Amino acid sequence: METQNTIFYDSCNGNVLGADNPNKFDQKVDNDQGEGVLIDGLVFGCCAFLSQWEFYAKKETGQARLQVWRPSGSTWSLLGENVYDVQETDKKVTYSVPDSERILVQNGDAIGFYCPGKSVVGYDEKNVQGERHRQSTATELGNFSIGSSFGWESITTATDRHFSIRADLTENTPTISSATVTFPDTTPIGTLLGTVTASDVDVGDVITVTMTSPSTVFAFDSSSLQIKNIALMSAGSTNLTLQVSDICGQTQTGSLTVVVTNTPPRIINLPYNVDVSEDQTDELLLHVINVTDDSPSDTVTCDVASVTPVTDIFFTKIAQGSCKYIILTIRENVYTMTISCDDTKDTVTSTFRVYILRNSAPVFTNLQASVSVSTTATVGTNVYTVTSFDAENDQLFYNMTCIPDHCPFTIFQSGDVRVSSDLHDVNVTGYDLYIYVYDGITLVGPKTLTVIFPSLNSAPVIINLPLMSDVIVSENAPLGFSVFQVSYTDRNIGDSHVITASFTPTSGSSLFSMNTSSGLISTSPTVNINYETLSVTSYLIHVMVYDGIAYTTSSLTVTIADVNEAPSFSKNLYYANGDEGSADTSFGTPSFDVNDPDALSTHTYSIGCPEFDIEKNTGELILAVDYDLDKSTNPSNVTCVVTVSDGDLIGTANVAITINDVNDNAPFFGLPSYTFYVPRTSAHGTQLGSISATDRDAGEYGGITYALDQAVLGSEYFSVDSTGGVYVKQSLDSFSAGQALSLTANVTDTGGLTDSVAITIVIIETTTVAIPTTTDRHIRFLEDPRNVAWLSASCAVFGGLGLFIIYLVARYGSIAQLKKWCRRSRPSKTVPRDSQTFRDVERKNSTKRWRGNDRKYRSLHEQPWTTSIQMN
Numbered sequence: 097m098e099t100q101n102t103i104f105y106d107s108c109n110g111n112v113l114g115a116d117n118p119n120k121f122d123q124k125v126d127n128d129q130g131e132g133v134l135i136d137g138l139v140f141g142c143c144a145f146l147s148q149w150e151f152y153a154k155k156e157t158g159q160a161r162l163q164v165w166r167p168s169g170s171t172w173s174l175l176g177e178n179v180y181d182v183q184e185t186d187k188k189v190t191y192s193v194p195d196s197e198r199i200l201v202q203n204g205d206a207i208g209f210y211c212p213g214k215s216v217v218g219y220d221e222k223n224v225q226g227e228r229h230r231q232s233t234a235t236e237l238g239n240f241s242i243g244s245s246f247g248w249e250s251i252t253t254a255t256d257r258h259f260s261i262r263a264d265l266t267e268n269t270p271t272i273s274s275a276t277v278t279f280p281d282t283t284p285i286g287t288l289l290g291t292v293t294a295s296d297v298d299v300g301d302v303i304t305v306t307m308t309s310p311s312t313v314f315a316f317d318s319s320s321l322q323i324k325n326i327a328l329m330s331a332g333s334t335n336l337t338l339q340v341s342d343i344c345g346q347t348q349t350g351s352l353t354v355v356v357t358n359t360p361p362r363i364i365n366l367p368y369n370v371d372v373s374e375d376q377t378d379e380l381l382l383h384v385i386n387v388t389d390d391s392p393s394d395t396v397t398c399d400v401a402s403v404t405p406v407t408d409i410f411f412t413k414i415a416q417g418s419c420k421y422i423i424l425t426i427r428e429n430v431y432t433m434t435i436s437c438d439d440t441k442d443t444v445t446s447t448f449r450v451y452i453l454r455n456s457a458p459v460f461t462n463l464q465a466s467v468s469v470s471t472t473a474t475v476g477t478n479v480y481t482v483t484s485f486d487a488e489n490d491q492l493f494y495n496m497t498c499i500p501d502h503c504p505f506t507i508f509q510s511g512d513v514r515v516s517s518d519l520h521d522v523n524v525t526g527y528d529l530y531i532y533v534y535d536g537i538t539l540v541g542p543k544t545l546t547v548i549f550p551s552l553n554s555a556p557v558i559i560n561l562p563l564m565s566d567v568i569v570s571e572n573a574p575l576g577f578s579v580f581q582v583s584y585t586d587r588n589i590g591d592s593h594v595i596t597a598s599f600t601p602t603s604g605s606s607l608f609s610m611n612t613s614s615g616l617i618s619t620s621p622t623v624n625i626n627y628e629t630l631s632v633t634s635y636l637i638h639v640m641v642y643d644g645i646a647y648t649t650s651s652l653t654v655t656i657a658d659v660n661e662a663p664s665f666s667k668n669l670y671y672a673n674g675d676e677g678s679a680d681t682s683f684g685t686p687s688f689d690v691n692d693p694d695a696l697s698t699h700t701y702s703i704g705c706p707e708f709d710i711e712k713n714t715g716e717l718i719l720a721v722d723y724d725l726d727k728s729t730n731p732s733n734v735t736c737v738v739t740v741s742d743g744d745l746i747g748t749a750n751v752a753i754t755i756n757d758v759n760d761n762a763p764f765f766g767l768p769s770y771t772f773y774v775p776r777t778s779a780h781g782t783q784l785g786s787i788s789a790t791d792r793d794a795g796e797y798g799g800i801t802y803a804l805d806q807a808v809l810g811s812e813y814f815s816v817d818s819t820g821g822v823y824v825k826q827s828l829d830s831f832s833a834g835q836a837l838s839l840t841a842n843v844t845d846t847g848g849l850t851d852s853v854a855i856t857i858v859i860i861e862t863t864t865v866a867i868p869t870t871t872d873r874h875i876r877f878l879e880d881p882r883n884v885a886w887l888s889a890s891c892a893v894f895g896g897l898g899l900f901i902i903y904l905v906a907r908y909g910s911i912a913q914l915k916k917w918c919r920r921s922r923p924s925k926t927v928p929r930d931s932q933t934f935r936d937v938e939r940k941n942s943t944k945r946w947r948g949n950d951r952k953y954r955s956l957h958e959q960p961w962t963t964s965i966q967m968n
Contacts, residue, residue: 127215148193174241272348361388396438403432404433500527556646676756783822804822
């Protein structure tokens with residue numbers, strides 16, 4: 097892609113692209129609406145931010161979209177635009193772009209502009225050679241957003257103009273902080289040492305920070321700009337170099353100096369004093385120096401720096417497996433020592449004093465001795481107190497051994513000899529205790545203390561436990577049911593015994609009880625055993641027989657046996673309802689909730705009413721017979737006994753079934769139609785007669801109401817009451833005598849079912865004749881107005897026909913002449929002469945003759961009006 101007037105320079109800061117002075121190119125302006133211009137002859141040659149636009153507004157006001165385009169293959173992409181509204185004309189416009197709206201341009205980007213109205217950017221054609229540019233008024237240019245593409249390459253280029261527009265560039269170097277931080281060498285790995293601060297005054301710029309100093313101890317996170325130690329730090333100073341760069345390659349360098357200080361060692365247990373006996377001749381441990389250093393990488397060494405008075409009898413050595421030093425001596429004297437410890441960087445000191453003392457061995461004052469102890473003595477009982485004397489009042493320490501081994505006694509530093517375990521199990525007559533005393537220097541002993549048990553007790557013996565098999569107890573066993581009788585013996589006649597029991601699992605204590613006097617194990621007196629609710633069904637019972645001194649133990653296992661239990665309903669009465677109807681009608685499934693301790697049992701249902709069946713698996717109620725509540729013998733409420741069975745045992749409950757009445761019968765009239773006669777002068781309220789309908793439903797759906805449909809009459813001239821009585825509702829003067837009125841009577845029951853019947857009301861003139869009334873009977877032939885109508889019409893037709901025949905007979909004189917007249921209306925038919933029809937006629941009419949050449953024949957006896965057959 098060819099370019100012109102491209103600016104190339106190392107730094108864009110302070111450079112411009114376009115007219116140095118837009119005022120020079122202010123001669124002309126385009127008048128096209130919505131024109132866009134790409135000045136691809138003005139191309140940026142560096143990376144910077146566009147900080148200011150200048151152009152000359154010639155003569156038009158309006159919006160100017162000042163744009164930067166970037167080539168992308170055969171198209172150009174809109175990189176950014178700044179919008180400026182021109183308010184004044186014939187002057188240079190200088191638009192400083194806000195920081196947040198500045199466009200980042202790079203090498204190869206070109207400037208342009210778009211004006212929605214007429215162009216506001218001037219140009220000059222005085223010079224022959226101008227900037228290469230492309231112009232377009234494509235409508236999509238006005239709808240472009242940042243990132244939109246346009247095929248400027250398809251637009252013809254021109255170089256005949258210098259546009260009065262320029263773009264000023266600016267470039268700011270990003271900044272980065274430098275700092276010094278101090279941490280001890282005990283700083284844990286992963287400690288945040290510092291956070292780098294970097295910034296760029298170019299708001300749209302993107303900066304990147306890197307650490308240019310390689311390090312195995314420090315790590316830099318370029319996202320959070322945090323520096324942490326990834327290893328333990330040694331004392332000293334480390335300078336970490338950091339660099340910040342922006343998109344345009346501008347860089348700045350900063351640093352973080354990490355100063356690591358040493359933590360000196362600490363002597364924990366000095367100063368300290370110690371006494372040493374004057375008779376000490378062997379190497380003696382005087383003190384263990386406890387020294388620590390929080391610096392993990394430091395090695396600490398300690399030594400005796402000086403002794404006052406001067407001597408070489410003291411020295412230190414490191415204790416095996418530790419970092420502690422031991423001060424030893426091999427001679428007796430009185431000394432003050434200075435102890436120094438260092439970690440190769442810092443040294444600390446403290447003092448240690450040794451006092452030489454004369455020592456005398458301690459002396460027992462009440463041993464040898466013997467003592468009697470009862471086997472009923474409890475743990476902690478003091479049986480004897482050993483006393484001793486030490487001339488230096490040294491702290492004395494006691495210990496002992498015994499024969500036989502593992503004796504039930506222990507000695508305390510106070511000299512007390514106490515019972516340490518239960519004496520009930522003792523089976524020897526006594527123990528010899530060999531006691532020692534120690535003053536820290538001299539161990540004296542042993543001296544003997546003899547302990548005697550004068551009344552040794554024998555433990556009882558359980559004689560019928562353990563068992564060879566489990567004891568079986570059925571669930572639902574009676575409360576207090578005897579399970580097992582514990583039997584025992586005791587050589588100590590007269591001992592009182594207590595028999596106790598414990599259970600594994602402990603829940604067995606709620607199911608069983610032990611009689612502590614008799615040893616009888618029974619089921620609980622208050623809790624029934626339910627196999628199905630138990631989490632375990634086998635219980636280990638630990639039995640202990642105690643005579644007040646000694647005890648013996650044994651155990652037995654009790655297993656709970658599952659027993660079949662009857663199912664039961666949770667309620668005594670359930671409810672169901674349904675509509676009357678035919679057999680097999682479902683009444684639904686009542687919410688039978690059956691309880692059966694045997695969770696795996698399968699249940700079936702049965703019912704004790706002949707009117708109903710029950711589905712044995714689901715409990716659905718079904719009519720067993722056709723059930724009609726309109727029969728007085730069928731009640732609307734039935735209570736039945738329902739039985740549930742697990743195949744062996746049963747449970748029962750009642751179900752109250754309500755049978756709902758339904759409207760299953762439509763009302764109907766007793767007659768197919770009704771006819772009433774009424775004088776046209778009848779007054780309002782005159783009864784014409786009665787209609788009657790029946791509904792076979794009993795109860796709420798048995799009620800009926802009557803109504804008259806008189807829509808064909810145009811008004812309501814008649815009415816009907818609740819009993820079926822038909823009455824005159826308004827004057828009948830508008831009707832003529834003999835006129836038959838047709839209307840419909842409707843009957844409706846309370847359930848909405850209907851029937852209808854036709855009513856004919858004949859208007860009569862006089863009121864002297866009694867008005868016939870209609871009862872529930874079959875009507876006579878002439879009582880039906882329809883029969884009267886067609887019979888009257890037939891009589892009229894036949895009467896007219898008879899008069900016409902009389903007229904014809906009178907005119908023609910005889911029936912024979914009338915017959916000839918009737919034949920006159922028969923049409924002539926022409927047939928071919930050689931046809932079979934012609935030959936048949938010729939044979940039958942031998943008395944006929946031919947008429948000329950018209951090929952027709954006539955009978956000799958024909959009159960002029962006689963119908964003839966024409967033959968061709």
